[in-house]
Amino acid sequence: MPASNFNQLQAELANKNPRIVLKKALELYDNIAISFSGSEDVVLIDMAVKIRKDIQVFSLDTGRLHPETYRFIEKVRKHYKIDIELLTPDFDILDSFVKNKGLFSFYEDGHQECCGIRKVEPLKRKLANVDAWITGQRKDQSLDTRQDIPEVELDMGFSTEQHSLLKFNPLINWNSMQVWDYIEAHQVPYNQLHEKGFISIGCEPCTRPVLPNQHERAGRWWWEAGNKKECGLHSKNIK
Numbered sequence: 001m002p003a004s005n006f007n008q009l010q011a012e013l014a015n016k017n018p019r020i021v022l023k024k025a026l027e028l029y030d031n032i033a034i035s036f037s038g039s040e041d042v043v044l045i046d047m048a049v050k051i052r053k054d055i056q057v058f059s060l061d062t063g064r065l066h067p068e069t070y071r072f073i074e075k076v077r078k079h080y081k082i083d084i085e086l087l088t089p090d091f092d093i094l095d096s097f098v099k100n101k102g103l104f105s106f107y108e109d110g111h112q113e114c115c116g117i118r119k120v121e122p123l124k125r126k127l128a129n130v131d132a133w134i135t136g137q138r139k140d141q142s143l144d145t146r147q148d149i150p151e152v153e154l155d156m157g158f159s160t161e162q163h164s165l166l167k168f169n170p171l172i173n174w175n176s177m178q179v180w181d182y183i184e185a186h187q188v189p190y191n192q193l194h195e196k197g198f199i200s201i202g203c204e205p206c207t208r209p210v211l212p213n214q215h216e217r218a219g220r221w222w223w224e225a226g227n228k229k230e231c232g233l234h235s236k237n238i239k
Contacts, residue, residue, distance in 0.1 A: 001166065006154065013151040018170035019047055021151045025134055025168040026052045032132040032168075033058055035123075036084060038069040039191055039201045040179050041136030042076055044170065046188045048134075049080050058126055061086040062118035063094075064203040072191040079189050087122035094118070104205060111206060111221050118203070127158045132166040140175045141200065141217060176216065 001009070009028075013021050025032060026048065033056040034044050048055045059073055077084045097117050106114045127133060133155075139147055155167040171179065176199070183190055193201055197209030199216035210219040 001164070006152075006166075010150055010152055015173060016151060018043075018174060019051075021168060021170035022047050022134065023051050025132060025152070025170070026055070029132045029166075031130050032056065032134065033126070033130045034134045035059075035136070036073075036076070037136065037201075038065065038073050039136075040176075040183065040194075041171075042188055042190065043179055043182050044134060044136050045076065045080055045082070046182075046186055047170075049082065055082065056085075056130070057082055058085040058087055060119050060122060061088050062203050063089065064118065064205060066193060066201070066204045066207070068191055068193045069201060072189065075189050085126075087126050089118045089122055093121065106206065106221075107223055110224060124158055127155070127165055128160075128163065130165070132168060134168045134170065136171050137169055138171050138174055138176075138179075 009024075013024060022044065034041075034048060036042065036045060036057050036059045038059055045055070045057060073084060073086075076082075094117055097113070101113075137149065139149065149169055149172050151170065151172055152166060152168050155165040159165045182188065191198075191201055198207060198219065199210055200220050201207055202220055206221055208219050208222060210216060
């Protein structure tokens, strides 16, 4: 997309309702995929199937998800009668990593290497074969890293000289309450872990429930200091 058209698209979608952003994305691109994290991002799927039936959905299967998350992914697949592509880590890379560092090295030297192998590398493979993707990231998920994210952006993390990739963020200006209001109003399936105090849900060893008044990201990689808690999927596009 030429820079002038991209700038026009950004201006057109700025501060627009998620449905408008989602509809525009699905109208512009046939080869576009929705990233489904197995959490409350199912709102995107619920909106998308009402716009276009042949949506492409994928989810990252790190091999370390909670049993409830796997059951939830299957529930969503059946509920909406859609295919959900599960992206898995490269076996040889993962095998070497586990043999050398064990299954819980992230508690000692940080989560970035493990996330790079289990999440970023499989996502990179997938995104090399689509023209755009849709995420459920929101500003209120991180006051430190996601405040300047627009509704549509050039994905600096996964674009190459040969392949420019657009990223759409329809829910970017919604807060958690709006997401859950939608889930309740539309009877959208959700991960049962949410009923056990989990808010931001990732891999089982790296996620725990949060206490009252704690920010939702406090339950992710809790042993690490700092507030900029990102796994690497969006970090090249944020400050």
